[in-house]
Amino acid sequence: xxxxxxxxxxxxxxxxxxxxALSFELKEHTATALIGPNGAGKTTTLSMLAGLLSATDGSxxxxxxxxRDVRSLIGFLPQAPKFYPWLSALEFTExxxxxxxxxxxxxxxxAKKTLEFVGMAEAMTKKTATFSGGMKQRLGLAxxxxxxxxxxxxxxxxxxxxxxxxxxxxxxxxxxxxxxxILYSTHILNDAEEMTxxxxxxxxxxxxxxGTLDGVREKYAExxxxxxxxxxxxxxxxxxxxxxxxxxxxxxAWLDLSDQAVHMxxxxxxxxxxxYNVRKVERQTASLEEIxxxxxxxx
Amino acid sequence: xxxxGVLLLKEWREMVRSFKLLWIPLVFIFxxxxxPITNYYLPEIMKTVGNLxxxxxxxxxxxxxxxxxxxxxxxxxxxxILMIVLAFMGTIAGExxxxxxxxxxxxxxxxxxxxxxxxxxxxxxxxxSVWLGxxxxxxxxxxxxxxxxxxQALAFIMTYSLWIVFATTTVLMFSAWLPTGGTAFAGIFLLxxxxxxxxTIGAYWKVSPWKLPTYxxxxxxxxxxxxxxxxxxxxxxxxxxxFIVFGIWMSKRNAxxxxx
Numbered sequence: 386x387x388x389x390x391x392x393x394x395x396x397x398x399x400x401x402x403x404x405x406a407l408s409f410e411l412k413e414h415t416a417t418a419l420i421g422p423n424g425a426g427k428t429t430t431l432s433m434l435a436g437l438l439s440a441t442d443g444s445x446x447x448x449x450x451x452x453r454d455v456r457s458l459i460g461f462l463p464q465a466p467k468f469y470p471w472l473s474a475l476e477f478t479e480x481x482x483x484x485x486x487x488x489x490x491x492x493x494x495x496a497k498k499t500l501e502f503v504g505m506a507e508a509m510t511k512k513t514a515t516f517s518g519g520m521k522q523r524l525g526l527a528x529x530x531x532x533x534x535x536x537x538x539x540x541x542x543x544x545x546x547x548x549x550x551x552x553x554x555x556x557x558x559x560x561x562x563x564x565x566x567i568l569y570s571t572h573i574l575n576d577a578e579e580m581t582x583x584x585x586x587x588x589x590x591x592x593x594x595x596g597t598l599d600g601v602r603e604k605y606a607e608x609x610x611x612x613x614x615x616x617x618x619x620x621x622x623x624x625x626x627x628x629x630x631x632x633x634x635x636x637x638a639w640l641d642l643s644d645q646a647v648h649m650x651x652x653x654x655x656x657x658x659x660x661y662n663v664r665k666v667e668r669q670t671a672s673l674e675e676i677x678x679x680x681x682x683x684x
Numbered sequence: 685x686x687x688x689g690v691l692l693l694k695e696w697r698e699m700v701r702s703f704k705l706l707w708i709p710l711v712f713i714f715x716x717x718x719x720p721i722t723n724y725y726l727p728e729i730m731k732t733v734g735n736l737x738x739x740x741x742x743x744x745x746x747x748x749x750x751x752x753x754x755x756x757x758x759x760x761x762x763x764x765i766l767m768i769v770l771a772f773m774g775t776i777a778g779e780x781x782x783x784x785x786x787x788x789x790x791x792x793x794x795x796x797x798x799x800x801x802x803x804x805x806x807x808x809x810x811x812x813s814v815w816l817g818x819x820x821x822x823x824x825x826x827x828x829x830x831x832x833x834x835x836q837a838l839a840f841i842m843t844y845s846l847w848i849v850f851a852t853t854t855v856l857m858f859s860a861w862l863p864t865g866g867t868a869f870a871g872i873f874l875l876x877x878x879x880x881x882x883x884t885i886g887a888y889w890k891v892s893p894w895k896l897p898t899y900x901x902x903x904x905x906x907x908x909x910x911x912x913x914x915x916x917x918x919x920x921x922x923x924x925x926x927f928i929v930f931g932i933w934m935s936k937r938n939a940x941x942x943x944x
Contacts, residue, residue, distance in 0.1 A: 428944055435790045438940045454792040461790040463944045467783035469694070471701035483690040484791040528787060540944065 387448050388413045388566050389434075389536060394443035396429050396590075403429040405590040406443065411536070411583075416562050418577035419570040421587035421681055427570035428464070430587070431538045434568070435461040447535075457486045460534035460565075464541040466525035470514030474505055474524050477513060478531050485532035492531075499531045500524075503557055519550035526554065530561060537561065539569035543576060555579060574673040586680045594680045598673075605676040608642040609669045610652060615662035627655050636664075687793060691801035699809055704771065708809055711767060712760070712817030719756045720824040723747060749829035753837060754901040756821045757844055760814070761897055762876060768810060768851055769871035775802050776859040776935055777867055783943035795936040799860065803928065806852050811845045818844075836903045843900035843913070846920055850893050851875050853924045857931035860938065893920040 389411040396404040404426040411417055419427045432438040434445060436456045447455045468477055478496035483489060500509045503523040508516070513524065522542065529537060542558065543551040551573075558567065559580055571577050577584065577598075584601050586594040594601065613636055614620045620638045624631055629647055632639040640647055649668075656663055671679070699705045727744050730736070776799075779785035788798070818841045825832055854874060858867040882894040890912040899913040 432940075432944055437786070437789055437942065437944065456790060456792045459790065461787075463783065463786055465783070466787060467943070468787070469698065469784055471698055472694070476697070480690055480694055481787065481791065484687045484788065484793055486792060489690075525787075 386413050387411070389568075390444075390446040390448065391434070392444045392446070394430065394433060394445065395441045396426070396433060396438060397441045403590050404433070404440075407587075407590070407592050408443075409583075409585055409592065409595060411566050411568060413535075413566055414562070414564075415582040416558075416567040416569070416580050417583040417585060418581040419568060419585050419587060420572065420574070420577055420677060421570075422572065424589075425587040425681070426590035427587055428540050429590075431461070431540050431568070431570060434536075435459055435538050437461075457532065458535040460529035460532065460537045462522075462525045462529040462537075462539045462542055465545060466521055466528075468513035468516075468521065468524065470512060473510050473512055474500055474516075474520075474527070475509040477524065478509075478527050481528040482531045487532055496527075496531055499527045502560075503527045504553065518545055519547070519553070522546055522550065522554055523557070526557060526561075530565070534565060537565050537567045537569075539567065541571055541573075542569055544571070544573060551576075574677055578673050586677070588681045601676060601680075602670060602673075605679055606643070606670045607675075610640040610642060610647065610649070611665075611667045611669055612638045612640070612652070612656070612663060613665040613667075614638070615664055619661040619663070622659070623656070623661055626659065642668075688797040688801060691797050692805060695801050695805035699805055705809060708767070708771065709813040709816050712764065712813040713820045715759045715763065716756060716817035716819070716821035717824055719759060719821055720752045720828050723752055723755075724828040747829065749825040749832045750836070750904045752825050752829055753818070753821060753832045754840070754904065756818065757897050757900065760817070760844075761879060764814075764848075765851055765875045766872065768848075769855055769868060769875060772806055772852065772855050773859055773867040773871060774864045775806070775856055776931075777862060777864040778859075780938060780942045781864065785939070786942045786944055789939045789942055795939070796932050799856070799928065799932045799935050803853065803856055803931075806856070807849050810848050810852055814845055814848050815841060833904075839903040840900045843903065843917065844897060846917060847893065847896040847900070850896070850920050850924055853927045853931070857927040857934070860931040860934040891915045891919055893923060896920055 387410050391410070392408050394404055394407040395402070407426075407430060419430065421427050429438065433440050436459070447458060472480070475493075475496055478500055479492045482492035482496055487495060497509065500506060503526050505520065505523055505527065508520060513521070516524065522545070526542070529539070539558070543554050546554060555576060558569075561567065562580065567580075581598055583597060584595060585592060596604070612620075612623065614623070615636070617636050620633050620636055623638055624633055629640055631641075640652070652666070656666070727742065730742060774781075776785075818837070822832055822837055855867065855871045858870045862870060879894045879897070882892055883898070886892060886895065893916060895912070895916050899910075899916055902908045902910055902913055
């Protein structure tokens with residue numbers, strides 16, 4: 386079921402068009418990655434959805450909203466969340482819950498549970514001024530989910546974290562995804578591969594591609610077979626004798642499967658016909674990074 | 685007003701944990717005590733350290749308790765108001781610039797509650813500080829000089845408190861409207877320097893919030909006509925309401941400028 390319907394969303398700052406007629410839908414309990422280079426309009430889009438910026442044109446419709454202020458249905462985590470340094474994690478999360486409309490008697494309890502969930506049980510009474518980047522990100526996540534939002538908006542949620550912090554936050558997000566809908570911006574494409582049902586590629590404020598990870602992969606896959614030989618000579622001999630066009634790089638032969646009819650069986654038959662001393666045969670498809678380069682930078 | 689209670693608690697915690705709740709009253713009390721003591725012992729101090737030629741004599745005016753009491757407002761007019769501007773210029777603008785406001789603005793926040801929570805807590809602390817300062821002053825004046833009539837003193841402090849509320853409202857309004865630097869400039873100009881201009885060239889008009897500190901001293905002379913004091917008080921109240929409304933509107937309008 387559709388949770389959010391965005392139609393021709395546009396934001397103009399003076400003469401600069403930051404977001405250009407962006408349209409997409411978010412289904413319930415899905416994770417959507419907003420992918421694009423710096424300046425593509427990711428943060429502006431999230432800011433409009435979060436209610437921080439007003440749109441120049443277009444509409445944002447929440448399907449399940451029976452309340453006037455949809456902000457109580459949204460959780461938002463900026464790229465580098467800033468907290469009042471004189472508040473503790475618990476005080477901040479409780480305050481966030483209460484401003485979002487939670488009753489006072491439930492807010493503290495829910496704040497505690499949420500902080501425990503994000504792994505901050507030990508630090509919940511400490512002042513936020515003493516927190517590391519990873520702790521701030523986890524607290525940011527806690528304040529974004531404490532009121533159980535229908536939609537969670539995350540702006541580069543792990544960009545500023547070290548690999549350990551990144552892994553922890555990604556694990557949390559995958560758990561959170563079971564209960565809510567997530568829209569997050571990223572240019573760390575490994576993360577998008579790890580947790581996404583839908584990809585939205587932005588370039589200069591425009592949506593240049595969208596689809597599921599598998600769908601986009603299929604479209605831009607450019608499947609290849611890579612054969613690695615023991616000797617450079619093996620690769621050269623294979624190229625001379627095989628009927629397919631290929632590229633040789635040192636001991637490796639690359640067969641592009643997208644523009645010719647090549648079957649694995651034929652390759653193995655050809656390889657076994659002579660003694661090439663093959664070290665490895667591998668089928669490769671384009672990584673998301675390669676798709677990103679193709680879609681976002683070449684379009 | 686959505687979330688006023690929780691925002692009041694937040695502002696109060698900031699006051700306590702940033703030690704403003706401690707040092708602001710202390711500054712006002714310090715000047716409250718310093719004024720009568722300095723005036724009382726000044727002739728002796730001058731005699732001791734003045735290094736005056738032999739035979740030279742100063743004639744000190746015969747000061748009454750109420751003169752010392754009123755003169756404290758002169759100290760507060762410069763140092764006190766400057767402190768208010770500098771301590772609170774970033775109240776809203778600073779939150780926007782640092783990005784701490786972002787996590788509030790994305791919630792179903794009432795900007796009326798947001799502005800009011802700051803206005804109430806800041807004014808509570810400042811008005812209390814002014815009262816403590818004048819109370820300390822009143823006590824020392826009572827010991828060192830003659831007693832100041834409590835009723836007149838109360839009326840004086842209440843009038844001066846209205847001026848303080850006007851000053852904090854102005855600073856908050858600017859903070860909602862302008863960046864921190866702009867607030868500092870506008871606040872210092874309007875509240876610290878403009879009163880001098882108003883005193884110098886303001887002889888042509890009688891009703892002005894900037895004349896309130898001067899009119900406050902009229903309470904010590906029962907024979908004076910207080911119509912200008914009442915009218916200035918009314919105009920000040922009206923401006924406070926207008927500045928609050930404008931401040932709430934600007935807080936909302938500038939929310940998009942918060943650092944994301």
